[in-house]
Amino acid sequence: MRRRVSYDAAGGVVLDEQGAILVLYRSRNNEIRLPKGHVEARELLEDAAAREIREESGYADLQLITSLGVQVVEFDLPEKNQHVMRQEFYFLFRLGSPRQVARDAHELQFEPGWLKLDEAVVHLSYETEREFVRRARAWLDRGDEGLVHTR
Template sequence: MYKVFINDKPIIITSSTKKENNFPVYVFKNTVFDEIFHKLKNDTIEGINLYSTDLENDWNLFLKNFDVVKAAGGLVTNPKNEVLFIYRNNVWDLPKGHIEKNESTENAAIREVEEESGIEKLSIIQKLITTYHIYFLNGIKLKETHWFLMHSNDSKKLIPQLEEGITEVAFKSDNEIEMVFKNTYSNIKLVYKAYLTL
């Protein structure tokens, strides 16, 4: 199954016939993608299921509709098992950014977390999940973000990267994360859920 968000509404590409939500179901091979994008951007539907008989092949066909932008980021824990969040453009987020040319995904993830939060002494524990979302900027782009579980025992003051629209950086406890989730993106919830299932 692949889950791609537009405006926080999911397109779920699946080979499963089991209905797990109330979204309309379309057959992948009969789908006109521009119509689906329009529906999710403008209509009241909250998501769409695309039924596929050949998931990997159909996923590759789906990707051909976009410029794919690759990014990497991290869910960072500290010795108290709190999670690092950034506050960017009035929404709680996890630090992430573009992978530069000839840069490994892991190095990009560490660099972006350091740049956006000012934290150091990062170590990657393991790969968590890959998330996808569609945005509209000079055409239709699909951002593919590779997320890593990281740890740091850096105790110095965190510094938000103001030029990236980040105004706050903070470690949050379990209780505080419930509040964060009232103002965050669906993909961030997926990353956190992947962390909780480890």
């Protein structure tokens, strides 16, 4: 029987000035994904998302726009004999400045890049992440700019 593991993760859909979104390429797994990671103890979800974006991509000047909600993802890790249940919380951010900060060595496995929203829905490796991009697109299409939050 697999050991059950559960945790929360937070990440972001980050828009640049041209409306492209930040993606991370990881050649080791040949995957394209959105930035996200573990929420630390007593950390606010939106703060965890911004921290993970900064750590994985180097982009630190982020303006929080809105929450894109949560989804539960389940998967098995046979090599660890684990069944993982993860709540993923995503937020929509706008990139304030394209200047990047230094990343930790273990985060260099990710190569940041930019895709148009429609391209990301096709090329992202995980359906959950594609759904969050669709939610971002729907929010933008509604024109809810009056709800923009600043950080």
